[in-house]
Amino acid sequence: MSDALRAALRARLAPGGLSEASDPAGAFDLRTDICGHPLGTPLAVVAPADDAEVAAVIALCRDHGVQVVACGEATAYWQPLDLTDAVALRTHRLRALPEVPADGAALWCGAGVPVRVLDDHLRRSGRCLAAHPDGFGETSIGALVATGMAAGVGMARAAAPDLVAGLRVALGSGVALTTGACAVLGAPPATSVGLPDLTGLFIAAEGALGVITAVAVRHEPIGARAQVRASLRPVGQASLVALLEALREPRTYDTLRLVQEIGPRAPPGWQLDMRLHSPRDPAEANGRAEAAAAIIQSSGFAMDVERFDDSRRPVWRWQGPMGATRSRLAGLRFAALDVDLAWRDLPGALHCALALQQRAQALPHHSLRVAVYAAPEHVNVGMHFAMQPNDAGEEQEILALLEAGRAALSGLSVLPYRWGGSWGPHFHAKLDPGYLAALRAFASALDPQRVVRARGVFADLADDTVVRSAATAASYGRADEP
Numbered sequence: 001m002s003d004a005l006r007a008a009l010r011a012r013l014a015p016g017g018l019s020e021a022s023d024p025a026g027a028f029d030l031r032t033d034i035c036g037h038p039l040g041t042p043l044a045v046v047a048p049a050d051d052a053e054v055a056a057v058i059a060l061c062r063d064h065g066v067q068v069v070a071c072g073e074a075t076a077y078w079q080p081l082d083l084t085d086a087v088a089l090r091t092h093r094l095r096a097l098p099e100v101p102a103d104g105a106a107l108w109c110g111a112g113v114p115v116r117v118l119d120d121h122l123r124r125s126g127r128c129l130a131a132h133p134d135g136f137g138e139t140s141i142g143a144l145v146a147t148g149m150a151a152g153v154g155m156a157r158a159a160a161p162d163l164v165a166g167l168r169v170a171l172g173s174g175v176a177l178t179t180g181a182c183a184v185l186g187a188p189p190a191t192s193v194g195l196p197d198l199t200g201l202f203i204a205a206e207g208a209l210g211v212i213t214a215v216a217v218r219h220e221p222i223g224a225r226a227q228v229r230a231s232l233r234p235v236g237q238a239s240l241v242a243l244l245e246a247l248r249e250p251r252t253y254d255t256l257r258l259v260q261e262i263g264p265r266a267p268p269g270w271q272l273d274m275r276l277h278s279p280r281d282p283a284e285a286n287g288r289a290e291a292a293a294a295i296i297q298s299s300g301f302a303m304d305v306e307r308f309d310d311s312r313r314p315v316w317r318w319q320g321p322m323g324a325t326r327s328r329l330a331g332l333r334f335a336a337l338d339v340d341l342a343w344r345d346l347p348g349a350l351h352c353a354l355a356l357q358q359r360a361q362a363l364p365h366h367s368l369r370v371a372v373y374a375a376p377e378h379v380n381v382g383m384h385f386a387m388q389p390n391d392a393g394e395e396q397e398i399l400a401l402l403e404a405g406r407a408a409l410s411g412l413s414v415l416p417y418r419w420g421g422s423w424g425p426h427f428h429a430k431l432d433p434g435y436l437a438a439l440r441a442f443a444s445a446l447d448p449q450r451v452v453r454a455r456g457v458f459a460d461l462a463d464d465t466v467v468r469s470a471a472t473a474a475s476y477g478r479a480d481e482p
């Protein structure tokens, strides 16, 4: 990094806001993503303390011809990050978390607030999020919006567009943009309808176009919840799909998840976890749990069915303590594939996932999980493998297995859960040309000098061919394009 840029960043950022990779004391702590892929060496890591500092970093980098990469905790397993020779902008100091509006209007909070901290904050005011995305709740709300949270423990009643009423974004062009229909007229963020709204352009944009600095989050009364858990005997796919269909009554559950794990400590068969919801009273939530338990019992292949309500035992929203994502995987190679699909395509996707799980058993593995997360209108099928390769050959076999999985899944009617740097080669050719032209026009308008670097679908726009290298990936949005 040039001395001039270093001095300018140091002068503009609050103390502790700049560290350089060459500085052992302040070296960047995340050298690989959660799967062990190297992130590349950044010129520097900056941690701005507020929106103005984010905008200033982007402007300074633009003036010095350096790219900026928005970076969260690097837990994404679809390779969205390439920090090589860029300034990595971390968002964890954007932690503004004001009081929850008593009138139910959306809450503007800093993009760096971990989703679990946000939900706990809302709960202290009798409110909560309508979804609980992320395994352990550690990743920031900004990263979840940027990656288009779509699935997980709290998938059923809300995805990113339902949870977000507006955004503040520091665009690559230098403009500070506030989205949300209310926000453009200076009203509190109560609704995002009424005017054309740009919010959706940044959901799942994976850091392209600009850095999200604040999110207007929708919330709802806590209501009541109950839980049903069941162990199911190993049975054929058709029986499993029929059971899920029978349990699918819309908007009554927070979670409907079916998991088969293969590993030394994994129980045999399938584990079903259902968290039921009532906006009003515990009796209704418990009644729903009772009805679900009866459906599971009547399937004839349940070995054990447990049912409990909020008052007897708190219903878990995330899988474990904060800080567990990386520590649980310590020393293991995380390898994962997720796709979203319509209910009617569940049998094909499940078949594909189970075939992949079977192939993975031949490799050194710690746990091989296939999970189906059901929302009322769509389903997420995920393969989450923790492996322990002993040599480079086994490492290559794991990578080949994942690539074969992506190729097989892309032949089905599915949507990659997130695009990142790994799905483009398989899905790019399927993208509608009109959609691509519109994305390219937005990229040209909002970041004409390509200051913000991202992988993901925007990066794949160059020449409509799939681009893998960081240098070429940054060449989207040519000024001569419409």
Ligand SMILES: Cc1cc2nc3c(=O)[nH]c(=O)nc-3n(C[C@H](O)[C@H](O)[C@H](O)COP(=O)(O)OP(=O)(O)OC[C@H]3O[C@@H](n4cnc5c(N)ncnc54)[C@H](O)[C@@H]3O)c2cc1C
Pocket: 034, 069, 070, 071, 072, 073, 074, 075, 076, 077, 080, 081, 091, 111, 132, 133, 134, 135, 136, 139, 140, 142, 143, 144, 146, 147, 148, 149, 150, 151, 152, 153, 154, 206, 207, 208, 210, 211, 212, 213, 325, 454, 455
């Ligand atoms: C075990 C496990 C379970 C998971 N379960 C779920 C789940 O249930 N539901 C779910 O939705 N997800 C789930 N995920 C995905 C997880 O939530 C993502 O990994 C997370 O959203 C990425 O957060 P991050 O901070 O690690 O982002 P990073 O990996 O650092 O970045 C991801 C992308 O977001 C961009 N980005 C980050 N912050 C910003 C910002 N402020 N502005 C613009 N762009 C930004 C980056 O440039 C990059 O493109 C799970 C992941 C793991 C490992």
